[in-house]
Amino acid sequence: xxxxxxxxxxxxxxxxxxxxxxxxxxxxxxxxxxxxxxxxxxxxxxxxxxxxxxxxxxxxxxxxxxxxxxxxxxxxxxxxxxxxxxxxxxxxxxxxxxxxxxxxxxxxxxxxxxxxxxxxxxxxxxxxxxxxxxxxxxxxxxxxxxxxxxxxxxxxxxxxxxxxxxxxxxxxxxxxxxxxxxxxxxxxxxxxxxxxxxxxxxxxxxxxxxxxxxxxxxxxxxxxxxxxxxxxxxxxxxxxxxxxxxxxxxxxxxxxxxxxxxxxxxxxxxxxxxxxxxxxxxxxxxxxxxxxxxxxxxxxxxxxxxxxxxxxxxxxxxxxxxxxxxxxxxxxxx
Numbered sequence: 001x002x003x004x005x006x007x008x009x010x011x012x013x014x015x016x017x018x019x020x021x022x023x024x025x026x027x028x029x030x031x032x033x034x035x036x037x038x039x040x041x042x043x044x045x046x047x048x049x050x051x052x053x054x055x056x057x058x059x060x061x062x063x064x065x066x067x068x069x070x071x072x073x074x075x076x077x078x079x080x081x082x083x084x085x086x087x088x089x090x091x092x093x094x095x096x097x098x099x100x101x102x103x104x105x106x107x108x109x110x111x112x113x114x115x116x117x118x119x120x121x122x123x124x125x126x127x128x129x130x131x132x133x134x135x136x137x138x139x140x141x142x143x144x145x146x147x148x149x150x151x152x153x154x155x156x157x158x159x160x161x162x163x164x165x166x167x168x169x170x171x172x173x174x175x176x177x178x179x180x181x182x183x184x185x186x187x188x189x190x191x192x193x194x195x196x197x198x199x200x201x202x203x204x205x206x207x208x209x210x211x212x213x214x215x216x217x218x219x220x221x222x223x224x225x226x227x228x229x230x231x232x233x234x235x236x237x238x239x240x241x242x243x244x245x246x247x248x249x250x251x252x253x254x255x256x257x258x259x260x261x262x263x264x265x266x267x268x269x270x271x272x273x274x275x276x277x278x279x280x281x282x283x284x285x286x287x288x289x290x291x292x293x294x295x296x297x298x299x300x301x302x303x304x305x306x307x308x309x310x311x312x313x314x315x316x317x318x319x320x321x322x323x324x325x326x327x328x329x330x331x332x333x334x
Contacts, residue, residue: 008168016166019174026144033147034119037126039134039334042148044141046161046174049271050248051154052188052315054099054295055219057138059315061107063325068332069131072107073121074100074138076114078272078299084121086128087112093299098246098272099138101298118146134332141182142173150331153182155206157190157216158251162205180209184327189252190218194318215324220316221256225291227309236291236309237262244283244292246273246299253293253313264291275299 025031043060045051057072064070076085076097087096087104096104096114104112111129115121118140126132140146141153155161161179164170179185185208194216208214225236237260245253246269257264265288269275275283280303283290290308292300297310317324 005169012166012169015168016175019166023144023178031145034122034145035147035149036122036135038132039149039332040122040137040146041134041150041152041328041331042137042140042146043152043154044137044139045154046141046172046176046178047155047159047164048167048171048173051156052217052219053139053154054103055313055315056152056154056186056188056217057136058103058106060136060328061103061110062314064328064332065107065110068133069109069129071111071113071125071129071132071135072100072103072138073118073125073135073140074103074112074114075116076100078274079114080274081114082116084113084115084117084124087114092302094274094302098295098298102294103138105298106294118143122146141178149334150184150328151182152184152186153179154186154188155179156188156249157194157202160187160202160206162207176207180207180212182212183331184324185212185214187214187216188219188315190216190318192218192318213323213327215320216318217315218318219252220314221253222312222314225309225311227289227307231309233311234260236289237264239289240264241289241291241309242267242286244290244296244300245269246275246296247271247293253311273299275303280305 026033043053043056079097080094085096087100093101100112100114111125113121113125141151161172161176164172166172185206187202199216203214223233224230225233240263243264243266248271250268283305291311292308294310294312300308
């Protein structure tokens with residue numbers, strides 16, 4: 001926690017009261033909640049960004065989109081538009097957001113849309129795509145106007161919610177107890193190996209209920225980078241390069257490259273950063289290859305920069321993957 005944020009403690013009390021009042025009004029039926037006619041699975045967190053929600057949605061689409069006709073709904077953070085927008089082949093990241101654009105490119109058989117108002121968007125998507133079997137929602141746990149059929153809450157191994165506090169002093173959007181409303185708890189970005197003792201400690205500190213399932217995952221980077229050609233990552237890093245990131249927390253990617261003894265200069269931008277003309281011009285003048293993430297590549301695509309390579313990342317379960325997939329499968333056929 002940043003020391004100066006402690007002075008915001010009085011505002012934290014106001015924030016907590018507002019959160020609890022809002023939830024109480026929905027829980028007591030003062031405001032209505034929409035239940036879609038098909039299963040809706042929400043993937044979210046109770047903290048502000050960087051927990052790996054989009055990689056998890058990507059993983060779920062990879063596992064289930066061949067068997068089911070799926071839809072994805074996101075708010076589309078960082079986009080210049082408002083309201084409901086379908087993510088078509090011609091849509092740019094500026095119009096729909098970098099993460100929805102990336103998901104649509106990777107899963108062309110999945111209907112992807114963005115909208116701030118999730119219930120209205122689901123109604124519209126069902127009109128546009130009436131054969132949709134189920135929806136995955138990227139970051140919708142705090143969207144109380146919608147009642148998902150199944151909820152996953154994510155937290156990182158490095159910054160779990162039990163070591164954080166509410167906004168604006170900390171980074172929690174809700175009290176930690178809100179996570180107990182989820183069906184599944186997933187600890188993301190774990191070390192590749194994790195002792196049973198550590199897992200039990202996390203289960204206890206996270207307050208996981210007996211009715212909830214707990215899983216631990218890690219991020220696994222692709223073996224190849226993709227650009228003008230596809231290259232083995234170990235071959236690519238033999239030459240110094242520029243690492244370009246505009247994501248919430250690039251530390252995991254930097255650690256991966258550091259472990260490989262890669263030589264690079266890191267240009268780090270804020271999450272969902274929209275590159276200015278001056279920044280694009282500076283990138284064009286670089287005399288080194290540029291390595292970036294799939295999400296950043298979605299925003300850079302319209303600028304057609306030369307020598308840009310993309311490194312993909314996926315989710316790997318440390319154990320219990322089949323049990324997790326069974327739980328999702330059950331939710332999809334409700």
